[in-house]
Amino acid sequence: MSQHDPEPLTTFVVAVDGPAASGKGTIAKQLGEAFDLPVLDTGLLYRCVGMAMLQARENLDDHEAATAAAALITADQLENPDLRTRKAGEAASRVAVHPRVRGALWDFQRTFARQDGGAILDGRDIGTVIVPDAPAKLFVTARPEVRAERRWKQLKAAGERVSLKTVLADIRRRDERDGEREAAPMRPAPDATLLDTSEMSISQAADAARRIVEAARARWMSS
Numbered sequence: 001m002s003q004h005d006p007e008p009l010t011t012f013v014v015a016v017d018g019p020a021a022s023g024k025g026t027i028a029k030q031l032g033e034a035f036d037l038p039v040l041d042t043g044l045l046y047r048c049v050g051m052a053m054l055q056a057r058e059n060l061d062d063h064e065a066a067t068a069a070a071a072l073i074t075a076d077q078l079e080n081p082d083l084r085t086r087k088a089g090e091a092a093s094r095v096a097v098h099p100r101v102r103g104a105l106w107d108f109q110r111t112f113a114r115q116d117g118g119a120i121l122d123g124r125d126i127g128t129v130i131v132p133d134a135p136a137k138l139f140v141t142a143r144p145e146v147r148a149e150r151r152w153k154q155l156k157a158a159g160e161r162v163s164l165k166t167v168l169a170d171i172r173r174r175d176e177r178d179g180e181r182e183a184a185p186m187r188p189a190p191d192a193t194l195l196d197t198s199e200m201s202i203s204q205a206a207d208a209a210r211r212i213v214e215a216a217r218a219r220w221m222s223s
Helices: 024-035 043-055 063-070 075-079 086-095 099-113 126-130 144-157 164-180 202-222
Strands: 013-017 039-041 119-123 136-141 193-196
Touching (some): 013 202, 024 119, 043 063, 043 099, 063 099, 126 136, 193 202
Parallel strands (some): 013 136, 039 119
16 A cells, blocks of 8 residues: 555545644544544644654754654554643644655554544545545634634643734644645545534534534445
8 A cells, every 4th residue: 555545445434624723623523422433633643743853852844853753653642631732733733744754644544544343533634645535524624713712712721821812823823834735735625525613612513513424424325
């Protein structure tokens, strides 16, 4: 299997893509509960790489060091609560621009997707690169200001002291970096269903996503 030509899927997989703080992580978790499927937050993989780089005092722009760190990532590292911090998110966005880092993490993600029974993956390039033939694809988004307020509240609840203005600047910078990177830029897959959660509560967004996935599963089962 090459990095750019994944093996065809034989199980029901849900790809949930979207920018930072769009609600895709929460939606993916609730879909996992609704459909009894394992969920992988692929952003945590890049956060792991970023945090490993910071802890080793490596330059986040050093693609060789970042690729070496990515090769050592294991599933148990994804449980580290430090990966949910603002620092980890910013580091992840910086190391994710390196093509070889993304390549090093592709097999991890594709192996998760191909497990018996199916899976749900959320990230930035799931429906376009990791599992382009996923039966169900969502691109979850919201206005930058809405996403910034959501992330600010999360960080505040976790004890991080940061202004809403700073978080909004972070969000916009990450959107630009994710959308313009050379390797697997963030963009909706042509066949993804767009879900704008700007005016939705968590329960409303999750319910809308569930209905989209139910329809996709019915089509997949009848094909």
